[in-house]
Amino acid sequence: MTTSFADVAASNATLRAFLHGLPGVDRVGADQRAAMLGTRSIKTTAKAQAIDLAISMVDLTTLEGADTPGKVRAMCAKATHPGDGAPTVAAVCVYPDLVAVAAEAVAGSGVKVASVATAFPSGRTSLEVKVTDTALAVGAGADEIDMVIDRGAFLSGDYLKVFEEIVAVKAACGEAHLKVILETGELSTYDNVRRASWLAMLAGADFIKTSTGKVSPAATPPVTLIMLEAVRDFRDQTGRQVGVKPAGGIRTTKDAIKNLVLVHETAGDDWLTPDWFRLGASSVLNDLLMQRQKLSTGRYAGPDYFTLD
Numbered sequence: 001m002t003t004s005f006a007d008v009a010a011s012n013a014t015l016r017a018f019l020h021g022l023p024g025v026d027r028v029g030a031d032q033r034a035a036m037l038g039t040r041s042i043k044t045t046a047k048a049q050a051i052d053l054a055i056s057m058v059d060l061t062t063l064e065g066a067d068t069p070g071k072v073r074a075m076c077a078k079a080t081h082p083g084d085g086a087p088t089v090a091a092v093c094v095y096p097d098l099v100a101v102a103a104e105a106v107a108g109s110g111v112k113v114a115s116v117a118t119a120f121p122s123g124r125t126s127l128e129v130k131v132t133d134t135a136l137a138v139g140a141g142a143d144e145i146d147m148v149i150d151r152g153a154f155l156s157g158d159y160l161k162v163f164e165e166i167v168a169v170k171a172a173c174g175e176a177h178l179k180v181i182l183e184t185g186e187l188s189t190y191d192n193v194r195r196a197s198w199l200a201m202l203a204g205a206d207f208i209k210t211s212t213g214k215v216s217p218a219a220t221p222p223v224t225l226i227m228l229e230a231v232r233d234f235r236d237q238t239g240r241q242v243g244v245k246p247a248g249g250i251r252t253t254k255d256a257i258k259n260l261v262l263v264h265e266t267a268g269d270d271w272l273t274p275d276w277f278r279l280g281a282s283s284v285l286n287d288l289l290m291q292r293q294k295l296s297t298g299r300y301a302g303p304d305y306f307t308l309d
């Protein structure tokens, strides 16, 4: 039997009562479980499959003030032609003004274009600007929008404001998928990570994402674990599946595989596809490709073989 949460957001008081009624997170338990799962090792054939799966889940990202059309085109070339039979990544992720460049560069490849919107990374602007930012990115060709929540509103208990902004941005997305960035490094507690996850899902998020990559800590294993528990429990209770995207600080193949183990052990294998799990990262693809080549040839390619970021 599934539960309807239609009335949960009737007022800030009802939303607050629901979110504060969620079970508290056992901080020590979450840290220990994430650390324990991080020690699992994967060998040879399984590792080769895990590397290809991880590559297919990457949102290859450049989010710098100094980004240029040339840098975005080079990133898109790597995304669409990673080489040596490696799969393409899931998406490229860029600022809204570079969406058109990215969309043209990945056209026909199956690689999606994701764009950060809503005044990323701070989110400090009016709802009107956030909705316009979103609509312009979608109009320019974004398949996916990565929005940031208003952490100031969340931390001061104005959950309804956060909820209503997500609803409005989701409407502006049209057919584009919406990833909601919680910026967990600013949420102070694991209980808040769980509450923000539920808030975003109740408001219509297609994905929940840990971080902008501009705040530390970012995608830590315990935080990703708590978000995976949230999407698992949300589907159990509502019948709707929501994806998860850890982002920020994922640099190595080891980091990527730890994430896959977390998914397998927490939400389950239904999430082990690029439709439901992404790795937001600017540089992990290089290490995945190098480790992939090491597995197939027994040696690392020289540093000039891969285009480094």
Ligand SMILES: O=C[C@H](O)COP(=O)(O)O
Pocket: 061, 063, 093, 211, 212, 213, 214, 247, 248, 249, 250, 280, 281, 282, 283, 284
């Ligand atoms: O969304 C992705 C992040 O911005 C990338 O962060 P990163 O540079 O730490 O990989």
